[in-house]
Structure formats: structure tokens, C-alpha cells
Amino acid sequence: MIIAMDGPAGSGKTTVAKLLADKLKFSYLDTGATYRALTLAALENNISVEDEKSLTELAKSLKISFEGRKVFLGTRDVSLDIRTPQIDKNISPVVKHPKVREVMVEMQREIAKTGDFVAEGRDVTTVVFPNADYKFYIDADFELRAKRRFKEFQQKRVAIDFEQVKADLAKRDHADFSRTVGPLKKSADAIFLDTTHMTIEQVVEKLAGYIRR
Numbered sequence: 117m118i119i120a121m122d123g124p125a126g127s128g129k130t131t132v133a134k135l136l137a138d139k140l141k142f143s144y145l146d147t148g149a150t151y152r153a154l155t156l157a158a159l160e161n162n163i164s165v166e167d168e169k170s171l172t173e174l175a176k177s178l179k180i181s182f183e184g185r186k187v188f189l190g191t192r193d194v195s196l197d198i199r200t201p202q203i204d205k206n207i208s209p210v211v212k213h214p215k216v217r218e219v220m221v222e223m224q225r226e227i228a229k230t231g232d233f234v235a236e237g238r239d240v241t242t243v244v245f246p247n248a249d250y251k252f253y254i255d256a257d258f259e260l261r262a263k264r265r266f267k268e269f270q271q272k273r274v275a276i277d278f279e280q281v282k283a284d285l286a287k288r289d290h291a292d293f294s295r296t297v298g299p300l301k302k303s304a305d306a307i308f309l310d311t312t313h314m315t316i317e318q319v320v321e322k323l324a325g326y327i328r329r
Contacts, residue, residue, distance in 0.1 A: 117142070118228060119327070120245045121236040123254035124300060125288050126261025128311045128319060132254060133236040134185065135320045140234070140327070147224050147237030147244060149187045152198035153180050154220065155207045157189060165206050168213040175219040182227070201269070201276050204284050208291035211238075217298050239298035241306045250327055251306035254319070260312055261285060 119142070123129040130146060137144040154175055155165065163170045181188045186195045197203075210216065221244050228235060228245070237244065241251040256264075266281045292300040302308060307326060311319050 117232045117250075118245045118248040119234045119250045119252070120240040120248035120306075121234065121252045121254060122238060122241045122300065122303070122306065123236075124238075124261065124292060125285055126265045127254045127256045128264065128316060129236050129254040131316055132311075132319050132323065133234045135316065136323055137234040139320060139324055140232075142232040142234050143182070143230070144185070145182065145224065145227055145233045145235040146187070147220075147235060147240055149182075149198060150180050150220055150224060151207055151211050152203050153187060153189045153194055154178060154216070155203050155210045156194055156198050158210065159202070159206060165209040168215055171210060171213060172215040172219055175216055175223075180223065196272070199268075199272065201274060201280075201284065204288065208288060212291065212295045212297065214297045217243075221298075238292055238300040241303035242301060243298045246303075251303050252323060252326075253302040253306040253308045255308070255310055257312045258285070258289075 119136070121129050121133050133146070134144050154171070157174055157178060158165055158171055161174065163174055165171070179190050186193050187198060188194065224235070224244050235245060235248075241248060241253065262278070262282045262285050265285055266278050269276050269281065309319065309322060314322070
């Protein structure tokens with residue numbers, strides 16, 4: 117079974133997807149983490165994030181895997197390395213390339229063939245798993261999303277000010293919603309949930325309720 121979940125950065129979908137996967141005893145697939153790992157590999161190999169051809173070849177060569185909550189690039193645990201402001205600033209050009217997305221979507225689908233998954237990202241309900249058993253679109257107020265992202269960086273002791281977080285988030289939103297290939301949008305058959313005034317536990321229980329029905 118595939119439960120697909122889309123939504124913008126800071127909407128809470130990553131935390132919710134992880135907890136929902138735990139609740140249902142499903143595996144968890146963060147499609148965004150695959151692009152983050154690719155972005156990390158590109159930066160470390162001095163490949164321009166605007167160079168579609170080189171990025172596509174790099175994507176084909178990578179082995180990205182998940183073990184529990186950890187993300188591996190080859191045998192290396194990059195779970196923390198892919199969650200930095202540096203990756204946030206550079207990922208938007210990477211995900212806009214059509215040929216790169218073709219490779220990554222196929223990779224994500226291959227991963228999901230191994231069992232039952234809660235998968236989340238930006239185009240999971242519309243492109244990656246259009247025939248998912250359940251589809252959800254998670255959103256929240258922009259200011260709250262920025263505060264959530266800022267809190268994440270504080271917990272990781274990343275030095276960044278709130279205004280920069282807001283600016284980066286607005287830039288990411290624009291890139292996600294406006295790109296021509298795989299833009300972030302609500303699938304017509306996805307259930308919409310605004311998490312602005314909900315706790316994480318309430319959101320998880322709400323989604324689980326839909327699935328139980």
C-alpha cells in the first residue's frame with residue numbers, strides 16, 4: 117500500500133509522515149531527501165546545480181537508501197548533512213531539471229516496491245505515485261511554517277536568523293509552485309488538511325482516521 121502526502125516546506129508533513137508510518141507499521145519514504153542527497157553530492161563534486169546533463173549523470177550513479185529514519189548516500193549516513201541551510205539554498209535549481217526528475221522519480225518508485233510506504237514530498241500525489249491508495253495535501257500558514265523551519269535549525273544549532281529563514285522559504289515556495297515539471301500542487305483527489313491550528317498528534321490521528329474508514 118502507498119500513502120502519498122504532498123505539501124510545502126514547514127507544513128509539518130515530514131514529521132506527520134514519519135509518525136503515521138510508525139502508527140501503521142509502514143516504511144517511510146522522504147522523496148525530498150533523495151533530491152537533497154543529490155544536491156549534496158553535486159556540491160561535494162563541484163557540479164553546478166544548473167548543469168542538467170551532469171546532474172542527470174550524477175543521479176544515475178548514486179545509490180540512495182533509507183534505513184529507518186536515516187538516509188544513506190552509498191554507505192555514508194547523510195541524514196544531518198542534507199538538512200542544512202546550504203542544501204536549502206541550492207536544492208531549487210536541482211529539482212527543476214526534467215531529466216533529473218525522471219531519474220529520481222524512477223528511483224523513488226523502485227524503493228517503494230519493497231513494501232508498504234508512507235511517501236511524502238512535493239509531487240508525490242501527482243507524479244510519483246498518482247495511483248496511491250490514499251492521498252493527502254498538508255499545508256499551514258506561511259509565518260508558522262517559517263517559525264517551524266527556524267526552530268528546526270535552532271535545534272540543530274545551525275546559525276541562521278529568522279528573516280533569512282523566511283526569505284529562503286519564500287524563495288523555495290516560489291520555485292516549488294512555479295516550476296514547469298512536477299510543480300507542487302494539490303492533486304484533485306487528495307484530502308486537504310490545514311495544520312496551522314492543529315498539534316502533530318491531532319494531524320496524525322486525523323489522517324489515520326481517514327485510512328481506518
